[in-house]
Amino acid sequence: DAGVIQSPRHEVTEMGQEVTLRCKPISGHNSLFWYRQTMMRGLELLIYFNNNVPIDDSGMPEDRFSAKMPNASFSTLKIQPSEPRDSAVYFCASSLFSGGNTDTQYFGPGTRLTVL
Amino acid sequence: GQQLNQSPQSMFIQEGEDVSMNCTSSSIFNTWLWYKQDPGEGPVLLIALYKAGELTSNGRLTAQFGITRKDSFLNISASIPSDVGIYFCAGDTILSGNTGKLIFGQGTTLQVKP
Numbered sequence: 001d002a003g004v005i006q007s008p009r010h011e012v013t014e015m016g017q018e019v020t021l022r023c024k025p026i027s028g029h030n031s032l033f034w035y036r037q038t039m040m041r042g043l044e045l046l047i048y049f050n051n052n053v054p055i056d057d058s059g060m061p062e063d064r065f066s067a068k069m070p071n072a073s074f075s076t077l078k079i080q081p082s083e084p085r086d087s088a089v090y091f092c093a094s095s096l097f098s099g100g101n102t103d104t105q106y107f108g109p110g111t112r113l114t115v116l
Numbered sequence: 117g118q119q120l121n122q123s124p125q126s127m128f129i130q131e132g133e134d135v136s137m138n139c140t141s142s143s144i145f146n147t148w149l150w151y152k153q154d155p156g157e158g159p160v161l162l163i164a165l166y167k168a169g170e171l172t173s174n175g176r177l178t179a180q181f182g183i184t185r186k187d188s189f190l191n192i193s194a195s196i197p198s199d200v201g202i203y204f205c206a207g208d209t210i211l212s213g214n215t216g217k218l219i220f221g222q223g224t225t226l227q228v229k230p
Contacts, residue, residue: 004158031216043159043204043220056217091158097216104149105206105218107158 004108006092012114018080021111025094034077035091082115122221130229137224138189139205148181148188151204195228
């Protein structure tokens with residue numbers, strides 16, 4: 001079974017450019033999470049979806065960040081315009097949430113974003 | 117807010133030594149998870165714990181869900197060089213409203229000297 005797929009693996013862009021990160025969750029999973037990881041702040045939850053619906057976006061830093069999940073097999077995280085402080089590794093994770101015990105989140109390999 | 121305090125922040129040990137790390141919180145947790153992250157990769161689940169007092173092993177790894185539901189530890193026995201990485205605890209609290217949302221500790225960086 002394929003795990004969580006993220007693309008691109010690496011992205012280098014210039015300040016002010018739009019950046020789009022993509023994620024394909026594990027087939028059959030109904031929850032999808034976007035995280036950001038930096039040395040200073042560790043792993044931060046940005047937003048998560050349940051059955052394609054955004055449930056909590058309180059971790060999204062500011063209006064420059066937006067996320068969509070048009071269907072169960074695809075999600076995007078967009079930064080527009082990007083700034084150097086957005087440089088980080090962005091992870092997507094998915095899980096099968098059944099409302100009982102929290103199910104394991106499976107992480108993708110991440111996208112390393114560098115904004116110059 | 118809900119926070120996980122993970123310690124130690126980093127460890128540098130000799131191959132063959134045992135390792136212990138833990139996470140504590142002021143909140144009560146429903147689930148405790150332990151992940152390992154290798155350089156350049158995403159976190160990978162090592163052990164999942166679902167009941168207070170539960171003790172679970174996975175090879176050389178052993179983890180326990182604290183009886184108070186506010187802490188958990190992870191032990192690695194007879195460490196080897198490939199144990200190098202960052203170990204994260206994570207869990208969901210009763211305050212999460214049964215949403216599947218996880219809180220992560222800050223991570224323990226483990227280095228093993230051959």
